Amino acid sequence: MTDLASLFPPGVLWKIAEDWMWETPLCPEEEALIAKAVDKRKREFRAGRNCAHELFKTANIHCNALLKGKQREPDWPEGWTGSISHTQGLCVVAIAPLTLFRSIGLDVEQATPLGDDIRSLICSAAEQDRLSRLTLMTGQDIASQPLDKVIFSAKESIHKTYFPLNYHTLDFLDARVDINTGDCSFEATIIKPEPAPKVPITTLRGKYCVGQSYLATFISLEP
Ligand SMILES: CC(C)(COP(=O)(O)OP(=O)(O)OC[C@H]1O[C@@H](n2cnc3c(N)ncnc32)[C@H](O)[C@@H]1OP(=O)(O)O)[C@@H](O)C(=O)NCCC(=O)NCCS
Structure with missing residues (x-):
């Protein structure tokens, strides 16, 4: 994706998983997390974990097995935050x-519109109106x-940014x-927001960025 680099401010290290990362098994503690998973899930999990380990290696940071926290959020090494996203082929x-x-949050998706059946579950009426106006105005x-x-x-x-700080799942x-x-x-x-948030965020x-096949979003929250 051409513009991916434009998402990340200085200080964020990022990487696209290479082919071998999707295939190569992880350490036993990480593999245990996907022992019962279907092949597609094993591949994407390995891609994310192998890619994360490569990033920490490049940064010269020791990183043990990257396990998960209360939900599926990765349990990053002390002093670090991060985010993983996978979609078909990326x-x-x-x-x-x-x-x-x-905290940071990263997401990649196929660059296709939402289905009519789910649009109103994801975007409020006001967001949909604003999108209609934007597309009329901007060429x-x-x-x-x-x-x-x-x-x-x-x-x-x-x-992905909010949950690790507040352990609360926001609705769309x-x-x-x-x-x-x-x-x-x-x-x-x-x-x-979460009614009594540990970290209040408004x-x-x-x-x-939007490419031909994929789109991506990235959020960073400063201390
Ligand atoms: C968790 C969720 C965001 C995953 O999204 P997805 O498009 O299916 O998958 P992605 O590949 O982009 O992201 C999955 C990765 O996100 C990370 N992740 C999962 N749950 C997470 C959480 N609660 N907090 C932070 N990161 C999380 C994991 O690293 C996971 O990959 P892994 O299990 O291989 O380590 C999604 O399934 C979900 O539950 N969404 C509902 C909550 C939401 O988005 N609300 C809207 C708030 S406005």
């Missing part, structure tokens, strides 16, 4: 030191981009995403 991992970022190149899928992806990135309509097509950024407002900012 896996991307980003990591960052906690001194620079409190054919933007009108042809699946911006509803960008909103979906942004909301997955919100979850608990946050509002405003896209700025001028600089491919977005602002997310948490409308219905706004998150992120970037997006």
Whole structure:
């Protein structure tokens, strides 16, 4: 994907999983997490974990088995945060030191529009109206981009940023995403937060990019 690099601020290390990473088995503790999984799940899990280990190796950081926390969030080495995303044929991992970022969220998706059946579960009526206006105003190149899928992806990135701090799963309509097509950024407002959050968050900012086959979103929250 051409613009992927534009998502990441300085200090974030990121990598696209290479072919061998999808195939190569992990250490026994990590393999135990996917012992009963179907082949597709084993491949994507291995891609994410092998890719993360390569990133930590490049950063010269010791990283034991990357297990998971309360849900499926990776249990990153002390002093680090990160995010993993996979979709058919693509896996991307980003990591960052906690001194620079409190939490990060990354999501990659196929660059196809949301189905009519789920659009209203993901995007509020106000978000859908705004998307319709944006596509009218901004010309054919933007009108042809699946911006509803960008909103979906942004909301997955919100979850990956928010959950590890508050152990709370937001619903898709608990946050509002405003896209700025001028600089491919977005602002997310948490409308219905966790009632007693450990880390109160009202706004998150992120970037997006749309390629021919894939789109991606990334959020970083500073300390
Ligand atoms: C967890 C979820 C975001 C995964 O998204 P997905 O598109 O299916 O899959 P992705 O490949 O992009 O992401 C999966 C990776 O996210 C990470 N992840 C999973 N749960 C996570 C969580 N609670 N917090 C942070 N990261 C998490 C894991 O690394 C996982 O990969 P792994 O299991 O191989 O390690 C999605 O399944 C989900 O539950 N969404 C509902 C919550 C939500 O998004 N709400 C909207 C808030 S506005």
